[in-house]
Amino acid sequence: MEFDVVVVGAGPAGLATAIRLKQLAQQNSREVNVCVVEKGGEVGAHILSGAVIDPRGLAELFPDWKERGAPLTQPVTEDRFLFLTETGSFQVPGFALPGCFTNHGYYTASLGTLVRWLGQQAEALGVDVYPGFAAQEVLYTEDGKVRGIATGDMGIGKNGEKTARYAPGMELLAKYTVFAEGCRGHLGRQLEARFKLREGRGPQVYGIGLKELWEVAPEKHVPGLVVHTAGWPLDSETYGGSFLYHLDNRQVAVGFVVGLGYSNPYLHPFEEFQRYKTHPAIRDFFAGGRRLSYGARAITAGGLQSLPKLTFPGGVLVGDDAGFLNASRIKGSHAAIKSGMLAADAAFEALGAGRSADELSAYPAAFEKSWLHEELHRARNFKPFMSKGLYTGAFLVGVDQMLFRGKAPWTLAHAHADNETLKPKTDVAPIAYPKPDGVLTFDRLSSVFVSNTNHEEDQPAHLTLKDPAVPIVVNLAVYDAPETRYCPAGVYEIVREGSEPRLQINAQNCVHCKTCDIKDPTQNIVWIAPEGGGGPNYPNM
Template sequence: MSPEHLLDKFGPRESMQYDVVVVGGGPAGLSAAIQLKKRGLEQGREISVCVLEKGAEIGAHILSGAVMDPRALDELIPDWKARGAPLNVPVTEDRFLFLREGAANAVPNWALPDNFKNHGNYVVSLASVARWLGQQAEALGVELFPGFPAADVIYHDDGAVKGVVTGDMGLGKDGEPTANFQLGIALHAKYTLFAEGARGHLGRKLQDRFALRNGVDPQVHGIGIKELWEIAPEVHRPGLVIHTAGWPLRSDTYGGSFLYHLDNRQVMVGFVVGLGYQNPYLSPFDEFQRYKTHPSIRKYLEGGKRLSYGARAITAGGLVSLPKLTFPGGALIGDDAGFLNASRIKGSHAAIKTGMLAADAAFDAVQGGRQSDELFAYPEAFRKSWLYAELRRARNFKQWMGKGLYLGALMVGVEQKLLGGKMPWTLHHKHADHETLKPAARCKPISYPKPDGKLTFDRLSSVFVSNTNHEENQPAHLRLKDAAIPVGINLRIYGGPESRYCPAGVYEFTKHDDGAQRLTINAQNCVHCKTCDIKDPTQNIIWTPPEGGGGPNYPNM
C-alpha cells in the first residue's frame, strides 16, 4: 500500500513544528541539539529542537571502537568531567603491531606517526557517551524521540527541505495496516540536520537530489566488526590501546584491528576491513574470528567471556570525499557526510564538532528570521576550524593504504613523520566500493576454520548477543530492485558475495526442490551495519528503516 493510499484511508498526518529537527541521536545529532539550546540560553532566545532516533533508546544503535579525543567535547560541555561524562579510562599506553601468522613485530613508539598516539584520549563506550549526551540534551529542553525513525524527507513547493516524516507503524508484511497501525508524524522545521551515521538512507537521497557529490571523490567505507569481552584480571591493563595491521588479511587488502582495555576487566576487540576489497570470497566476519586466534591477541581473550557483538560501516574517504554539506533547508553532519578521520580511527570528535558548527549556523539563521535557505556559514566555519586542518593533514591516508600494506605504511610514515602532514600532493579515490569486486572465477576461494564457540563464533550466535530484534510482521526493510539479480548476476558472476560480506547471516543462497538457487533474506538478523547497501556489486539492495525501535540494542558498545 502506497503512502498516498494510507493518507486517503486514514486522513492527513499529524504534524509538529520546530525551529530545528535533528535526524539521528548519535554524537553529531545530540551535540547539534545541545549547542542550539546552549546558544538560546546564552542569548535569552527560545529555540525549539527535537531529535529523532531509530533505535529503541538513545545509544541502542551506537557502535564504535572507541578511543575518544575529548577536544570537541571540551568545547561543547567544558565541565563534562564534573557532570559525570563516561570518559573514565585515560589511555595509558599505545602499541602498534604488524602481524604475521603466529608472530608479530612491534613498532617503536618513537616511530609511530602522531595519528597513532593517544595521549590525552580516553577509552570509552560510545553508546554510553551517547546516552549521557542525551541526558544533557533533555535537561536543556531538547525533545528526544527514540524509536521513531525518519522514513522520508518532506519538501516545500520550491524544493527546499521542509522536514521529515516518521515511519508508519503497524503495517503487516503485505504492506496493509494491521489492528496496531499508526500513521507516521510529519515534523516540520525551519532547518533539518541529518546525522544518521555512515550511509544514512536519507543522507543518500539528499546527496542524489541536490547533486551534493558533484565534483568530489566517491565515498569509500570499511566495515567495523566488534566484540566486548570480560577477561581475566591478570591480563587486563586499563587504558592499553593496541592496533594491528597485516595478518590475517593479505597485504593488498586494506584493514586492521583494535584492542582497547576498558575498566571493569572489559576489553573491546574489533576488526576493520575496507569495503573496496576485490576477492568476493573474502568474509570480513570470518577474518575477524581468525584474527582473534593470533597469539598476540588470544592471550588476552582466552579464558574470558564474550559479552556482546556488533557491526557497523564507517566512512573512510576523508576530506576528498566530503560532499557539499548544505542544501536549502538543511545540512549533513557527522558521518552522514563522512567526517571520520580514518588515519586516527576516530570520528566522534569530528561528529561533535560538525554538529556544533551546523547548530551555530542554524541558530543564527533562525534568530535572524530566515528559514529553508542554505546554511552557508556552516561549511565556511568548517574550513576555518581545527577539524578541517586535521582532515587535510590526513587526506591521503586511505588512498596510500589502499595501495597495499607495505607501500602504504611507508608513504604514511613519509607524509606524517617526515613532512608533518604538509605534503604538496593529494591522492584521489577512483572507485566506489561496489565497483571493485572481481569475478569469482578470477579469485581464489578462502577457507575459514570452523568456530570453536569459545574464542571464535558463528554469525547466528553473534547476532544473538547483539540483542537484535525486529517486529516480524512488517514489510521487509531490505529490498531488492530486481529479484532476479542476486542469482542471475551476483551468484553467477561473483559467487554470491552477500552471503559473506554480511556480518549477521541476513543473506543466504538456498537450493529449492526444483534445483534452482534462490536468495533468502533473513531481515530479522540485520544489525543495521549498511554493508549490503554499500558493497552489493549491482547496487540492487536498498536498506530502509524498519519499524521503530527495531535492530540491535547495544548496552555498552
C-alpha cells in the same frame, strides 16, 4: 508538529547539534524549539564504536564535562602497534609511530554510554528527544526545499496492509533539518542524489567494523592499554586492521576493520575477525574471559576529498552522514560533535535573522576555518596510500605524516567506489576459514543473538531489491553471491530448491550496518529504515 530545528539521529553529531542550539538560546535569552528523532529503541541503542575517544569536541561542547560526570574515566596508558604474520608479530617502536597512532590524553570508553549521557544533557536543556521513531521520508516545500521529515508508520504488515497495532507516522516540520543518521544514512543518500551534493567530488569509500565486548580475567586486564595491528589474517593487498582497547571494569573492546574496496568476493570480514583473535600475540588476552556482546557497522573512510556538499535548501549533513571520520586515527566522535556544533551555530544565526529553509552557507565556511578541517586535511592521503597495499602504503603514510606532517603539496583521489572493485569468482581462489570453537571464535548467528537484535517480523522488508533477478543472474553467477559473506549478520542466504537457487533475506538478523547497501556490485540492494525501535540494542558498545 512544528519546530525550529529537527535533528535526525541521536548520535554524537545529532545530540551535539541540539545541545549547542539550546546553549546558544540560553546565552542569548531566546527560545529555540529543537526535536531529535532516533530510530533505535533508546538513545545509544544503535551506537557502536571502538572506542578511543578524543575529548576535544566534548570539551568545546561542555568545558566542565568532568564535573558533569561524563563517562570518560579510563585514560589511555599505553599504545602498541603490531605488524602480524601468521605465527609472529613485530611491535613498531614508539618513536617510529606517526602521531595518528598515538593516543596520549584520550580515553578508552563506550561511545554508546557517552551518547546516552549526551542524551540526558540534551533533555535537561529542553530538547525533545524521541527514540523509537525512524525518519522514513524527507518532506519538501512546493519549490523543492527541505521542510522536515515524516516518521514511518507503525503496524504495517508484510502485505502492506494495516495491522491491529497500526499507528500512523508523524510529520515533523522545521525551518531547518539536520541529518545526523550516521554512516550511509538512507535519507542522506537520497539528499545527495536530489541536490547533486557529490557533483565534482570524489566517491565516498568505506570500511566495515566488527566488534566484540569481552570481560577478561583480572590478570589479563591492563587498564588503558591500546593495541592496533595490521597484516595477518588479511593479505598485504587488502586494507584493514584491528583494535583492542582495555576499558575499565575488566572489559576489553576488540574489533576488526576491513576496507570495503577489497577485490576477492570470497573474503568474509566476519571470519577474518574471528581468525584474528587466534593469533599468538592476541589470543592470550581472552584466556579465561567471556564474550558479552557483538555488533558491526560500516564506517566512512574517504576523508576530506570524499565529503559531499554539506548544505542544501532547508538542511545540512553532519557527522558520519557527511563522512567526517578520520580514518587514519580510527576516530570520528570528536569530529561528529564539532560538525554538529558548527551546524548549530549557523542555524542559530539564521533563525535569529528570521531566515528559514535557505542554505546555511555559514556552516561549510566555518568548517573550512576550523581545527576539524585542518585535522582532516593532514590525514587526507592516508586511505589512498593504504589502498596501494600494506607495505607500500605504510611506507608512504610514514613519509607523509613524519616528513611532510600531512602538508604534502598533493591530494590523492579515490580511484573507485567500493561496489566497483570485486573480481569475478573465476579470477580468484576461495578462502578456507576454520570452524568456530564457541569459546574464542563464534559463528554469525550466535553473535547476532548477543547483539540483542530484534525486529517486528510482520512488517515490509527494509532490505529491498531494485530487481529481484539480479542476486541470481549477476551476484551468484559472476561473484558467487558475495552478500552471503560481506553481511556480518547472516541476513543473505542462497537457498536451493531443486535446481533453482534463490536469495533468501533474513531481515530479522539485520544489525543496520549498511554494508550491503555499499558493497553490492550493481547497487541493487537498497537499505531503508525499518519500523522504529527495531535493530540491535547495544548495551555498552
